[in-house]
Amino acid sequence: MTSTAESPADRLVLEAVGVALAALPFDARIAVAFSGGVDSSVLLDAAVRVAGASRCVALHVHHGLSANADAWLAHCEAFARERGVEFAARRVEVSRDAGVSVEAAARDARYRALDALCAERGLHSLWLAQHADDQAETVLLQLLRGAGLAGLAAMAPEFSPLGAAAARVRPLLHLLRAQLERYASGRHLRWIDDESNADTRYARNALRHEVTPALAVHFPGFRDALARTASHAASAQRLLDDLARIDLDMVSRDDGRALSHDALIALDDDRALNLLRYWMRLQGFVAASTARLGDALRQLREVGAGGDGHRLRIDHAGHALRSYRGLVYWEAGDSSDPADESALVEREISELAWHGEATWRLPQWRGTFVFESIDAAASTAAAHRDAIPISVFQRALLSARSRSGGERMRISDAPGAPSRTLKNLFQERGIPAWKRDVPLLYIGDELLFVPLLGVNRAVLPAHVSPGESCVTIVWREDLLIA
Template sequence: MASLKTLPLNNSFGIEMGGRIAVAFSGGLDSTVLLHSMVAAHGHEHVMALHVHHGLQEIAKDWIAHCAKIAQDYDIEFDHRSISWKENTTELNNLEARARAVRYQALLEMCEVHQIEHLLLAHHQDDQAETILLQLFRGAGVQGLSAMPSQKEVSMGKVTVWRPFLEITRAELEAYARFYQLEWIEDPSNQDEKFTRNFIRQQLIPLIEEVAPQFRSNLSRSAKHFSRAQRLLDQLAEIDLATIQVKQSLQIKPLIKLRSADVDRATNALRRWLAMQGLRMPSEERLNAWWLDMDRLKDLDDQRLSWQHDGHVLRVWRQQLSIVDKNIEGHWVFQPLADPLQGWGLSEKDYQEASATQRLHEAERVGGEKLRIAPKSARKTLKNLFQELSVPPWERTAPLLMLGEEILAVAGVGMNVDLCMNAGPRWVAHWELLEK
């Protein structure tokens, strides 16, 4: 069968074998073909199946057993996660997108546990066409119309996500599955046309196919054009950000100056900066509201702005725009000093005694606290230290670390040298943010 030759039964899509690859295995047609073809191409010892039970259908519990049996038949390792929803899913908006995001995160967490560097998803050409149509209906820009990339690094570069079937139609995958007599699950929710994607698949695509039989490959080609255009926009944004960005923040005055010269370039730079921080793209309406607020700033040294976006807060302070967690939570942790020849820390003896007697504890600021953070310097109030070290107001809320009745460490400021040593075995305290 000609269609079988189109499947990647080799390493042509670029994975360098040095460890295992993981297949996101739902048990449906697409992922069943992907798993079968990858085991055939790379051998059972190099392939692992990962399954996520999304918790949205009672029948889906049975799919775990099905997927585990297939993995056992193929003699490959299998792992799965079950999602527990805190909210009432019947009342959630955009449930499809939320479920995809949660499933994706669970897959990446399993990759981390099993030290998997390559995660394969079974999206095919029909999926790509549906995604592009969805984005068009939403009024998406260049990035949205780039649709799904064939390859993408995620989790800080630790995992590469691959979609080797993007040039293959669902009909070709089904022909492969029937040729090899594979067994797969049919998800009943795929027929529910209350979901926009299903409506597009069931109602619109058959009509489009009547007048444009090659529309799938044509839309796939368009997605590649948009992807190239987006890459050029990203490069332009990074050129502009080089004169605006300081560490992880943006300087407001150069940003507004760029906007005065070219609104589109400034918006492009701002969008790129948000993406580099891992935040979703804001709507055009929200971006325009931000620009309006910045235009209203009279004194950039004193005025402060804050906007909530994607679970974080964007703040303007001291002429810089920064991104912070919506709720900053963390805890104090002790670590042995990395460089024994440099730095101040609590001596090993004092640390062990304080830990044993529970003299180490946290306390909230009450005002007027003082400490010395460098030898031969004056004791200063926390307010002055925060100002001198340019610690933003929202980073000043961490509790103080106390040794008995005295301050031992302050987040963003440092250790109290009056209680510390600069020689011998010693421990340094750090305020560590909790992962969300």
């Protein structure tokens, strides 16, 4: 099947893979992102030759975007099996939301799937087959889009995304597409050609087929020049990230989930915008445009730390930027909706007579109470600390009320244990101030249940009657409701 004589392309590819392998522990297994195209076919074949089949796992993502996707999956599995390599695949749905390119959505879905496959198998190194031509195309695309340094830094030889199971490694990044094709031909590899790669309606394909060939004629070293640009941008971005970390140490609150409004707006525009970009990246958000970040900073300066944060109208990635009690944070939802804390003075008391409903939706608080019955005869009620005997619900009306301040509850089962303020309990459990505006459940005038804290032990009977059913209560924010 293969030639035994090593060609120059053979040596270049094997040396590049050997360098990447040398950076790993001697027994580490390697995940190879395997689409079945020429690039990933070369990477998998070379990885097997250098590391051995037992250390390699081929991971394939089925996007379902092409009528040939099933055939590609079968080809990839057969290719891996021929080399004795473990193979795993995952099917994904690619978002077709307005304003999001199919390319970007497919890339995002692919990386999420690959990371999940790595996590399932305990793999900590994910090899990707991008090469020097891909790097050059990415830098050109980012330049044409007006991207900042992070965009121009393009593809790093190795990086570890925040929260990802595996570090991403690009062993072939300094090799040309032509060199990989010569390796594949010399090894008589079979690969698939994605028909979408010829569609010049996609920006990257237009560059690949119409722009870079012309550049190669007039500027033969353009790939190396663009790679140097990416390297310089990456170095500059690292320095900006170092500065952002220094600023974040001064501005961060609640383990980085919020920022001090005063400290943020005390920074000059450049440092504040750099900090916002870095902070949003830590939160797992996609990058925001310069215009959106500039507008966010302008509005934060206008409202001031003690001003009306409800006038903020900044939405990004399904979240709204909020300012409340001197803190700036992101909340799931739309900025046109009231913030969670807005009803501290505006909500009316709502009441519900308990009739055994399984769920109680409270749109004012953007959440739902879920009631679940527990059969005492099954001996589970006594074992469940927050089980409430059904007789408690029969004492009076069950109502939901806003916090007014000064409420107290007892969380200890110890006889004679004192009650404590909700403020003190929230602080003790590290619950951020803006998450403390939750509906309190009352039986008549007795506080029964507080989301995030649990049942008030003071209202529970000392003993549950034999055979009496009990109920547990769970508060679910809208974001958690399927």
